[in-house]
Amino acid sequence: MSRFESNVNNPLPEFPHAVSGDDIVAHLRSTRQGITTQEAQSRLEQYGTNSLPRAKPPSLWMIFLCQFVSPLIYVLVAAAIFALVIEEWSDAGFITGVLLINAIIGTMQEFSAQRAATALQQLVSTQSRVLRDGDTCEIDAEQLVPGDILLLESGEKVPADIRLLSSHDLEIDESLLTGESLAVLKKDDAVLDEDTFLGDRKNMVFAGTMVNRGRGSGVVVATALATELGAIATEVIQGEAAKPPLLVRMERFTRRIAIIVGIAVLLMAVISLSRGVPFGEIFMLAVALAVSVIPEGLPVALTVALAIGMRRMAKRNVIIRRLVAVESLGSCTYIATDKTGTLTVNQLTARRIRFSDGQEWNITGEGTRPFGDVIASHGSPSEAERALVERLCLASILTNDGFLGLHDGEWTQHGDAVDVSLLVMAHKAGIVKAQTVNTFPELDTLPFESERLFSASLNQAGGRRCVFVKGAFEKLLLMCDTMALPAGDVAIDIQALERQANELANQGYRVLAIASSDNAPAESDVFCEQHIQGLTMLGLVGMIDPLRPEAKQAVARCRDAGIEVAMVTGDHPATALAIARELGMADDESHIVTGPQLRTASDLDEIDQMTRHAHVFARVEPSQKLDIVRSLQRNGHFVAVSGDGANDAPALRAAQVGVAMGKSGTDVARETAELIITDDNFNSIVSGVEEGRISYANVRKVIFLLISTGAAELVLFTLALFTGLPLPLMAVQLLWLNLVTNGIQDVALAFEPAEGNELKHPPRSPKESIFNRIMIERVVSSALVIGIVAFMLFKTLLDWGFTVDEARNSTLLLMVLFENVHVFNCRSETLSLFRHNPLRNRILLFGTLIAQLIHIGAMYTPWLKDVLGVQPVSLQHWLELLLLALTVTVVIELHKLFLQWRER
Numbered sequence: 001m002s003r004f005e006s007n008v009n010n011p012l013p014e015f016p017h018a019v020s021g022d023d024i025v026a027h028l029r030s031t032r033q034g035i036t037t038q039e040a041q042s043r044l045e046q047y048g049t050n051s052l053p054r055a056k057p058p059s060l061w062m063i064f065l066c067q068f069v070s071p072l073i074y075v076l077v078a079a080a081i082f083a084l085v086i087e088e089w090s091d092a093g094f095i096t097g098v099l100l101i102n103a104i105i106g107t108m109q110e111f112s113a114q115r116a117a118t119a120l121q122q123l124v125s126t127q128s129r130v131l132r133d134g135d136t137c138e139i140d141a142e143q144l145v146p147g148d149i150l151l152l153e154s155g156e157k158v159p160a161d162i163r164l165l166s167s168h169d170l171e172i173d174e175s176l177l178t179g180e181s182l183a184v185l186k187k188d189d190a191v192l193d194e195d196t197f198l199g200d201r202k203n204m205v206f207a208g209t210m211v212n213r214g215r216g217s218g219v220v221v222a223t224a225l226a227t228e229l230g231a232i233a234t235e236v237i238q239g240e241a242a243k244p245p246l247l248v249r250m251e252r253f254t255r256r257i258a259i260i261v262g263i264a265v266l267l268m269a270v271i272s273l274s275r276g277v278p279f280g281e282i283f284m285l286a287v288a289l290a291v292s293v294i295p296e297g298l299p300v301a302l303t304v305a306l307a308i309g310m311r312r313m314a315k316r317n318v319i320i321r322r323l324v325a326v327e328s329l330g331s332c333t334y335i336a337t338d339k340t341g342t343l344t345v346n347q348l349t350a351r352r353i354r355f356s357d358g359q360e361w362n363i364t365g366e367g368t369r370p371f372g373d374v375i376a377s378h379g380s381p382s383e384a385e386r387a388l389v390e391r392l393c394l395a396s397i398l399t400n401d402g403f404l405g406l407h408d409g410e411w412t413q414h415g416d417a418v419d420v421s422l423l424v425m426a427h428k429a430g431i432v433k434a435q436t437v438n439t440f441p442e443l444d445t446l447p448f449e450s451e452r453l454f455s456a457s458l459n460q461a462g463g464r465r466c467v468f469v470k471g472a473f474e475k476l477l478l479m480c481d482t483m484a485l486p487a488g489d490v491a492i493d494i495q496a497l498e499r500q501a502n503e504l505a506n507q508g509y510r511v512l513a514i515a516s517s518d519n520a521p522a523e524s525d526v527f528c529e530q531h532i533q534g535l536t537m538l539g540l541v542g543m544i545d546p547l548r549p550e551a552k553q554a555v556a557r558c559r560d561a562g563i564e565v566a567m568v569t570g571d572h573p574a575t576a577l578a579i580a581r582e583l584g585m586a587d588d589e590s591h592i593v594t595g596p597q598l599r600t601a602s603d604l605d606e607i608d609q610m611t612r613h614a615h616v617f618a619r620v621e622p623s624q625k626l627d628i629v630r631s632l633q634r635n636g637h638f639v640a641v642s643g644d645g646a647n648d649a650p651a652l653r654a655a656q657v658g659v660a661m662g663k664s665g666t667d668v669a670r671e672t673a674e675l676i677i678t679d680d681n682f683n684s685i686v687s688g689v690e691e692g693r694i695s696y697a698n699v700r701k702v703i704f705l706l707i708s709t710g711a712a713e714l715v716l717f718t719l720a721l722f723t724g725l726p727l728p729l730m731a732v733q734l735l736w737l738n739l740v741t742n743g744i745q746d747v748a749l750a751f752e753p754a755e756g757n758e759l760k761h762p763p764r765s766p767k768e769s770i771f772n773r774i775m776i777e778r779v780v781s782s783a784l785v786i787g788i789v790a791f792m793l794f795k796t797l798l799d800w801g802f803t804v805d806e807a808r809n810s811t812l813l814l815m816v817l818f819e820n821v822h823v824f825n826c827r828s829e830t831l832s833l834f835r836h837n838p839l840r841n842r843i844l845l846f847g848t849l850i851a852q853l854i855h856i857g858a859m860y861t862p863w864l865k866d867v868l869g870v871q872p873v874s875l876q877h878w879l880e881l882l883l884l885a886l887t888v889t890v891v892i893e894l895h896k897l898f899l900q901w902r903e904r
Helices: 021-027 037-047 060-066 071-085 089-110 112-121 228-238 245-274 279-293 298-315 325-331 339-343 383-398 417-428 433-439 473-479 494-506 551-560 573-583 595-599 604-612 622-634 646-654 667-672 682-722 731-749 773-799 804-825 838-860 862-868 875-885 887-903
Strands: 127-132 135-140 149-153 161-173 210-222 318-320 334-338 349-354 360-363 374-376 403-407 410-414 442-446 454-461 464-472 480-485 488-491 510-517 535-544 564-568 592-594 616-618 639-643 657-661 675-677
Touching (some): 245 279, 245 682, 298 318, 334 682, 339 564, 339 573, 383 417, 383 433, 383 535, 410 417, 417 535, 464 473, 473 480, 473 494, 473 510, 494 573, 564 573, 595 616, 604 622, 616 622, 622 639, 622 646, 639 646, 639 682, 646 657, 682 731, 682 804, 731 804, 731 838, 773 804, 773 875, 804 887, 838 862
Parallel strands (some): 480 535, 564 616, 592 616, 639 657, 657 675
Antiparallel strands (some): 127 135, 127 149, 149 210, 161 210, 318 675, 349 535, 403 410, 442 454, 464 510, 480 488, 510 535
């Protein structure tokens, strides 16, 4: 706790939902008239302010220094120092520039947790109305303390966890905490079981949620960290972010490089000393070899490759917050996605009308904009059938408190999601509420309550008084004596109606019943539930939060790419399974794991067994999303988590890749995630997977180029030392070779476009090394060819009587040609060089030409050719060296053919 600025001392009731309101008030030493101002000040000192914790970040200087904790960086720092000692200022400056760029990029990774916590604080309202000293007053939300009596009104954001003491049609939007898109009707008089699911605690209202409708009051039972929202903030800050797979592979790779280079340089130094080579010359050679063989251009090339991937992703609606996350999405083996707002549009929509005889009408269009039609599924309907639909729609808007209207050219709506969806349905059928309420003036209403399970309206219809009712099917079924058919009202057939309701429910629809009666209570009677009987069942309405149009295709593309996709939601299992079936994610209940099942698991092994084959996680609480992610990671997955609410934040941070929705996402989700989908399109995640795989492939191409050429130089020098020949290249020539070839080509290779098969193979194993079998075979074969051919040229020229300087000149020119030819071999691990259009990567083509022209220019520049020890050669010698350089292409092409044969 010392890491946080706020202090929480929490002797509060552990299960306030399982105790009556009066008992909670007594336990907190409060009253229904609130506490005194003096007592509030005392409790403020005891519990601390109602603000979420802030992590104390390390200083900017410490963040910067931490970027140098890496084996490759250690070697590069040493190489820079060596270069300074021997006064190779340009090379020392180049290496230092690489180190600084690497450090600056790394500092961007340290702000995620703190910014996430800051975003969470914005979810708490700034002002709150409370009862203190018996009077209503308005205070800063941070001054709230346990025991305060808080007053809630429609449209307010809840500032703390409260146990309700009174409620009047109080509906709370808890989607940020539970992921459930439907508002929850709250009741103050309920006393619940201790293990009641978070989303079912009807007598509790939680910090960060929104009051959709109604009003209420309650006693504050938890503030700051003690709230459900505070628990999420703690998990976000304290949770350890997973390392991106590229960093894991790079760290492993650089450790090996440092060891290999260190041993090789030490061995060469010992051999050279034993042969009487001057120490100064050995020192210069060691520095040159270190700079040349160690891929110091790799950080820059890696940065360029990832930056290119970032730019490509931005064009496909994926914003990258951390550079290394470009490749991370391409490495994921599992995507755990939220349902509400990610796979669905988070707008409850009426999609089906079903009558007792099985006749069904489809409602086209989605969301809250009234564009669409109500169409009979059986063809052309009769006038009587149309009249029945109009009768149902009329009833649905007369018992309706929602609003739908056109304002400044835009459709606006407010009210309960069910009411709005019914207004949209009726509008599509040609029935507008504003016109209908004038024809059927409202006389009285009964609002929806959880105990009542329906709402009703008493209206004047000409000389008659009519009742219109909507509510839970099971409740209205008991209140109806007849049911409506096109031919007229008939005696109710309970089994037929239950069959229609069950079919809708099994398809994932929320079933709402609509009924009416012309036998309204007499004017002398009170309009109450006891007088609403003998209704006529008009029909059933199936509602659903519809899938995004592209969601099914996106899931299929993930499957084609070998990525498992699972849905994590707070919804009921039946609803979740129906959506999963529509998406092609699950076939039956064997693929579902529920939150209660996870809660009752005896140990981590049992949880891991549950998650191993699950594709749907239903009735899941926020803390369990984090447990699911960790379980999947224990099962060997690299996990990507998509989400948009505060409840997703801990899982977003713990996962290897956190993906937030840009439009509907909360601040905390966006600040916690590494990737943001700007169009809230699940399909964009798949595009991100493709671009991530392209970026990683380009990184491997750069590594192959740098390591194979560096290894070739080691082969060349090793052969020369063991055969007693002079050094084939001087230190300055090695540095020049490194500058004019790798210094240009590695960055140009990072611009390589897609090969077209990125989503046709499964993701890499999380444990796979950068140096896999193919890479090792390719590096060894190309390094041996380049090194041996260059050595044989050097030895042959000496045997033919050429001077050492002349032999070195030809050897350097051959090495330049080798590397300029070899870079085109690196464009693909599997496809032949001759199947690549050289113009698809013009930067590489022009970069290679420039590198060659620079070396030619050095051969004809008087002062530079003297420094480098180079000189022009004849055209015939150029052709001879070019033919030698092409040998590496022959070997690589043969190896690619061998790979194809081996895979078959």
